[in-house]
Amino acid sequence: MATEGLLDGARQLKIHGANGKHSPNVANGKANGVKLVRKNGLSPGVRNGMATDVHSKGKEKIRSKESFEEVPLYTAVMTYMGFYLLVVLGYLNQFLFAPPVAKEKNRKGYVPLYNRFEQFYSRYVYRRIRDCWNRPICSVPGAEVVLKDRITNDYGWTFEYTGLEKKCLNLGSYNYLGFAEASGPCAEESIESIKKYACSLCSTRHELGTSPIHLELEETTARFLGVEAAITFGMGFATNALNLPCILSPGCLVISDEKNHASLILGLRLSGATIRVFKHNNMKDLEKVLRNAVVQGQPKTHVPWKKILIVAEGVYSMEGSIVHLPEVIALKKKYKAYLFLDEAHSVGAMGPRGRGVVDYFGVNPHDVDVLMGTFTKSFGSAGGYIAGSKELVDYFRVNSHAACYASSMSPPVAQQIITSMRIIMGEDGTHEGQKRVMQLARNTRYFRRRLHQMGVIIYGNEDSPVVPLLVYMFSKIGAVVRTLVSKKIAAVGVGFPATPLMEGRIRFCLSAAHTKEQLDNVLDILEDIAERLGLKYSQLPRYKGVIQYEDEIE
Amino acid sequence: MLDFFRKKIAWLVLQYELITCLNMFEPWEQACLNATMLLVASLVSYSSYVYLPHYMMSLLNSIWSVVSTGEERLEYRYESG
Numbered sequence: 338m339a340t341e342g343l344l345d346g347a348r349q350l351k352i353h354g355a356n357g358k359h360s361p362n363v364a365n366g367k368a369n370g371v372k373l374v375r376k377n378g379l380s381p382g383v384r385n386g387m388a389t390d391v392h393s394k395g396k397e398k399i400r401s402k403e404s405f406e407e408v409p410l411y412t413a414v415m416t417y418m419g420f421y422l423l424v425v426l427g428y429l430n431q432f433l434f435a436p437p438v439a440k441e442k443n444r445k446g447y448v449p450l451y452n453r454f455e456q457f458y459s460r461y462v463y464r465r466i467r468d469c470w471n472r473p474i475c476s477v478p479g480a481e482v483v484l485k486d487r488i489t490n491d492y493g494w495t496f497e498y499t500g501l502e503k504k505c506l507n508l509g510s511y512n513y514l515g516f517a518e519a520s521g522p523c524a525e526e527s528i529e530s531i532k533k534y535a536c537s538l539c540s541t542r543h544e545l546g547t548s549p550i551h552l553e554l555e556e557t558t559a560r561f562l563g564v565e566a567a568i569t570f571g572m573g574f575a576t577n578a579l580n581l582p583c584i585l586s587p588g589c590l591v592i593s594d595e596k597n598h599a600s601l602i603l604g605l606r607l608s609g610a611t612i613r614v615f616k617h618n619n620m621k622d623l624e625k626v627l628r629n630a631v632v633q634g635q636p637k638t639h640v641p642w643k644k645i646l647i648v649a650e651g652v653y654s655m656e657g658s659i660v661h662l663p664e665v666i667a668l669k670k671k672y673k674a675y676l677f678l679d680e681a682h683s684v685g686a687m688g689p690r691g692r693g694v695v696d697y698f699g700v701n702p703h704d705v706d707v708l709m710g711t712f713t714k715s716f717g718s719a720g721g722y723i724a725g726s727k728e729l730v731d732y733f734r735v736n737s738h739a740a741c742y743a744s745s746m747s748p749p750v751a752q753q754i755i756t757s758m759r760i761i762m763g764e765d766g767t768h769e770g771q772k773r774v775m776q777l778a779r780n781t782r783y784f785r786r787r788l789h790q791m792g793v794i795i796y797g798n799e800d801s802p803v804v805p806l807l808v809y810m811f812s813k814i815g816a817v818v819r820t821l822v823s824k825k826i827a828a829v830g831v832g833f834p835a836t837p838l839m840e841g842r843i844r845f846c847l848s849a850a851h852t853k854e855q856l857d858n859v860l861d862i863l864e865d866i867a868e869r870l871g872l873k874y875s876q877l878p879r880y881k882g883v884i885q886y887e888d889e890i891e
Numbered sequence: 892m893l894d895f896f897r898k899k900i901a902w903l904v905l906q907y908e909l910i911t912c913l914n915m916f917e918p919w920e921q922a923c924l925n926a927t928m929l930l931v932a933s934l935v936s937y938s939s940y941v942y943l944p945h946y947m948m949s950l951l952n953s954i955w956s957v958v959s960t961g962e963e964r965l966e967y968r969y970e971s972g
């Protein structure tokens with residue numbers, strides 16, 4: 338069992354406290370009394386993974402088109418210049434006028450509690466286009482969303498509501514399968530579940546917080562993913578941040594993709610494991626890092642790593658790219674490392690049956706040691722899960738801080754997930770779920786191809802429903818978002834701390850709830866904006882013909 | 892025709908505003924920035940009008956002397972060095 342060693346290592350750490358003390362020629366599994374043939378890390382006698390052949394590497398490789406076009410030099414220079422201007426004038430402004438914010442008194446001699454530059458950045462760069470973010474909404478964020486209008490009279494320091502509302506097409510929510518609905522089976526059953534189980538259990542899973550609905554949810558999730566068992570938590574971020582430290586400890590090595598989500602990074606840092614980063618989705622780099630890790634062992638002592646864990650995401654939410662899962666699995670098998678896959682954005686949204694990237698690539702879910710995901714996106718709910726072998730899940734159940742301290746999931750939230758999952762699996766007796774999965778795939782390909790034809794730079798895989806449109810400059814993020822809102826389209830701009838300084842972007846999240854007409858409308862408006870604001874950076878050849886919206890396949 | 896130029900100029904102004912982030916600034920900052928830009932532009936054009944012809948001439952002269960009479964230059968260096 339692949340996960341055995343993963344757990345044993347951690348358990349052993351709990352008991353003995355110091356796994357690293359063992360002599361270098363005793364590898365992870367053996368020290369524990371369990372005779373494991375596969376070892377993790379280097380032992381002087383046997384080179385790991387050398388003897389075993391690599392499966393699935395030569396097999397049919399599904400790799401759809403993925404692009405990360407380089408930024409044109411001229412744009413790069415201009416973007417930096419704009420940023421310097423913002424900083425210089427920002428400091429001048431701060432120097433001349435005291436910022437209209439509350440100031441602490443009696444703090445003479447104290448060092449500042451908050452990061453100076455961050456404060457400056459949010460006050461004098463971010464504030465200027467703050468109206469593009471954190472917009473209050475007053476409807477369910479389905480295919481359309483109602484935004485509350487607000488104005489600012491002091492350049493973004495404060496906002497006032499005008500009392501007006503604006504109905505916009507929603508391209509900003511992670512509502513991939515369109516399950517965020519105020520009516521329909523999901524909503525009805527969620528309401529029913531409140532009557533049955535109340536709104537909250539006000540207790541943790543270990544104490545009074547487990548009810549039949551939670552067990553049902555976990556059973557359904559495991560069935561949905563095609564694995565033995567699953568455990569669920571009330572918050573996706575905490576699922577990563579609190580569970581990664583359970584399986585990692587100092588002396589373990591984590592090989593993490595550079596674009597991993599903040600929750601993963603936080604979890605890895607909390608665990609105290611050594612973190613090495615590989616270039617985004619670059620399998621050559623991953624192999625290099627892995628090989629070095631296995632050959633060199635820990636720095637200075639050259640003791641083999643207790644275990645090696647590869648951490649990757651299914652669909653990257655800022656890049657719109659898809660992990661090359663078959664290659665990662667081949668590498669993981671070759672070097673006997675474990676794989677933690679965060680399917681936050683892919684579960685439900687990817688694959689012919691909507692079961693995530695595992696389904697998309699048609700690999701065996703048992704090849705991924707830890708499957709993690711959230712219910713916040715495709716299922717229109719909240720929370721996260723960890724799935725895998727029964728042993729792994731039981732281990733998390735006992736050891737996870739999220740299971741023993743956090744309040745358990747609210748029943749209506751759980752019911753929403755159960756119902757939407759059943760619909761996707763077709764257990765409700767209709768083809769509704771399958772239709773939604775297909776509609777999303779068609780929308781995605783159509784939207785991406787049309788944008789490509791337009792000559793704007795978009796990142797990522799052509800099958801990924803997250804579409805980042807690169808605008809590079811700061812001022813353009815604001816200008817595009819504002820123009821889009823004025824044309825009744827809600828999309829999200831992403832800027833510096835979340836992306837590299839130079840790569841400001843607008844992120845469109847497609848949904849199965851969008852129709853072709855709605856997408857056409859957006860694309861026409863985008864074409865106009867791209868022309869006017871100069872977003873057509875792409876230097877790649879464009880497809881000249883007419884792009885067809887794929888027909889519905891029955 | 893006039894309309895075309897007006898559109899073109901409006902577009903150029905917009906590009907200038909976007910590149911300098913002018914649309915993000917408060918009015919006094921915009922004035923500052925525009926004044927600086929104007930100052931730089933005027934200094935550059937003034938200096939290129941006043942000094943550039945002279946520089947270009949001397950540059951051309953020196954290049955010409957190198958190309959045409961390399962020996963002379965050698966001698967000159969020999970003497971001065």
Ligand SMILES: Cc1ncc(COP(=O)(O)O)c(C=O)c1O
Pocket residue numbers: 572573574575577598600601650654679681682711712713719720721
């Ligand atoms: C990759 C990834 N992991 C975890 C999370 C956290 O999930 P949640 O929003 O449910 O807390 C997100 C959310 O944005 C994510 O993108």
